[in-house]
Amino acid sequence: MKDEDFFKKIDAIVCDYEKEIISLAKDLVKIPSENIAPDGFEKKAQEFLYYKLKDTKYLDLDMFTPLEVKEIIDHPAYFKGRNYKDRPNVVGKIKGKSDSKSIIFSSHMDTVTRNPLPWKENDPFSGKIEDGNLYGRGSLDMKGQIASTFILLKIVSDLNIELDGSLIVESVVDEENAGSNGTLASRLRGYNADIAIVPEPSMLSVCPACKGGKVYKVVTEGKAGTGYGGEELINPAYGLGALMRSISDYYDYINSNANPSGFFYKGEKKPREVILDKVQIGDLSPGGNITIPDKAWFSIFIQSLPGYSEQDLDNEFSSFILNVAKNDKKVLANMPKITGITRYLWPFETNPDHPSIPLIKESFEGFSGQSPKVEGAKFACDGFIFHKYFNTPTIIFGPRGGNAHAQDEFVKVDDLILLTKIFLYVVLKWCGGKIN
Numbered sequence: 001m002k003d004e005d006f007f008k009k010i011d012a013i014v015c016d017y018e019k020e021i022i023s024l025a026k027d028l029v030k031i032p033s034e035n036i037a038p039d040g041f042e043k044k045a046q047e048f049l050y051y052k053l054k055d056t057k058y059l060d061l062d063m064f065t066p067l068e069v070k071e072i073i074d075h076p077a078y079f080k081g082r083n084y085k086d087r088p089n090v091v092g093k094i095k096g097k098s099d100s101k102s103i104i105f106s107s108h109m110d111t112v113t114r115n116p117l118p119w120k121e122n123d124p125f126s127g128k129i130e131d132g133n134l135y136g137r138g139s140l141d142m143k144g145q146i147a148s149t150f151i152l153l154k155i156v157s158d159l160n161i162e163l164d165g166s167l168i169v170e171s172v173v174d175e176e177n178a179g180s181n182g183t184l185a186s187r188l189r190g191y192n193a194d195i196a197i198v199p200e201p202s203m204l205s206v207c208p209a210c211k212g213g214k215v216y217k218v219v220t221e222g223k224a225g226t227g228y229g230g231e232e233l234i235n236p237a238y239g240l241g242a243l244m245r246s247i248s249d250y251y252d253y254i255n256s257n258a259n260p261s262g263f264f265y266k267g268e269k270k271p272r273e274v275i276l277d278k279v280q281i282g283d284l285s286p287g288g289n290i291t292i293p294d295k296a297w298f299s300i301f302i303q304s305l306p307g308y309s310e311q312d313l314d315n316e317f318s319s320f321i322l323n324v325a326k327n328d329k330k331v332l333a334n335m336p337k338i339t340g341i342t343r344y345l346w347p348f349e350t351n352p353d354h355p356s357i358p359l360i361k362e363s364f365e366g367f368s369g370q371s372p373k374v375e376g377a378k379f380a381c382d383g384f385i386f387h388k389y390f391n392t393p394t395i396i397f398g399p400r401g402g403n404a405h406a407q408d409e410f411v412k413v414d415d416l417i418l419l420t421k422i423f424l425y426v427v428l429k430w431c432g433g434k435i436n
Helices: 003-016 018-029 043-053 070-074 139-158 181-188 236-256 310-326 356-368 384-390 413-432
Strands: 060-064 089-094 103-108 133-135 167-172 195-198 206-221 274-281 295-304 337-340 374-380 394-396 410-412
Touching: 003 018, 003 356, 003 413, 018 043, 018 133, 018 139, 018 413, 043 060, 043 089, 043 139, 070 181, 089 139, 089 181, 103 139, 103 181, 103 413, 133 139, 133 413, 139 167, 139 410, 139 413, 167 181, 181 384, 195 356, 195 384, 195 413, 206 236, 206 310, 206 356, 236 274, 236 295, 236 310, 295 310, 310 337, 356 394, 356 413, 384 394, 410 413
Parallel strands: 103 167, 103 195, 195 394, 206 374
Antiparallel strands: 060 089, 089 167, 133 410, 206 295, 206 337, 206 394, 274 295
């Protein structure tokens, strides 16, 4: 079959499943599965997905919590402190008839919380479609992609497509808040392949590289009170304010000295993002005391690039903050304390010559008539588990949309259908398989 005919055949097949893809995406968005670390509430959505696929022929379907994988706790990539009660992964596998090349599509079911509230246009779990966009928490990050990838299992099953290599599709828990233990659990349970595609929302860019990062907490301490008795007090808010003002300088510094070593980030003018996300000074409870607080703090997420180790990032940030403190002793009476409060999400880069990259481009061009951008992803994610710890080439490639982690999150519905077409073509070409 000529490739042109092959594209037409796949296009027609996926069109028959379009309503099912959209319906599954909407249903998943309507089921809250928020990650509120250390806890998570993915169970109901994961069970819904599991039972939706339970009777699919040729499919080995597995549901398990990360702690059911006994060796996970001793693995160097395991991040301690999370609760995994009622937080199962769901993995579906159609085994190939030979040892030909295999592929895995990895998405996460957990979402950030529904905050900030209220949403302006839609309820966080409405699953509403308007102007070609599916709205709701997790629609873009990344329940729409769960629908686009798990439908592949049903298509292969329904059409009795015999694959030479194995097809694996998974929905993991605890990716948000720098988790990744769900992804690690599936690898240790034996669900591994020759290539991993992580359909995080890359805005249809093919991303063989990913940024890393870590969240830090910076604390300044003082002496509490009001000073009515003549006590000498220290207000930690002044010190914290000085440090927070310096963050814009830090951002400029790290981006002016970035010198990306990775192939896919060369030429990017400001490749490293800095997100100052939380601040607390004093007692924030209703009716709290009017007093100078004893401590103040902020937390900050700092991105890193391929080639940066955790130690490199720790040293860079702590050196900058301590240097600011040493040069501003009037307001920084006590040296700030800096601690990492999440795991390090390792940056990674797949070999630019890996054969999966031109294959995805070929598929994209065949269905869209356009050439995709091939670049490094703008964010950090759990893909490093595949790349760093299991030596699996990893590509990030997902849909367009907007407002991830914010009000009125949405994904473009047409992109979910396009992804299924692209992915089915990739599966058949990579694993080896014929449509009858």
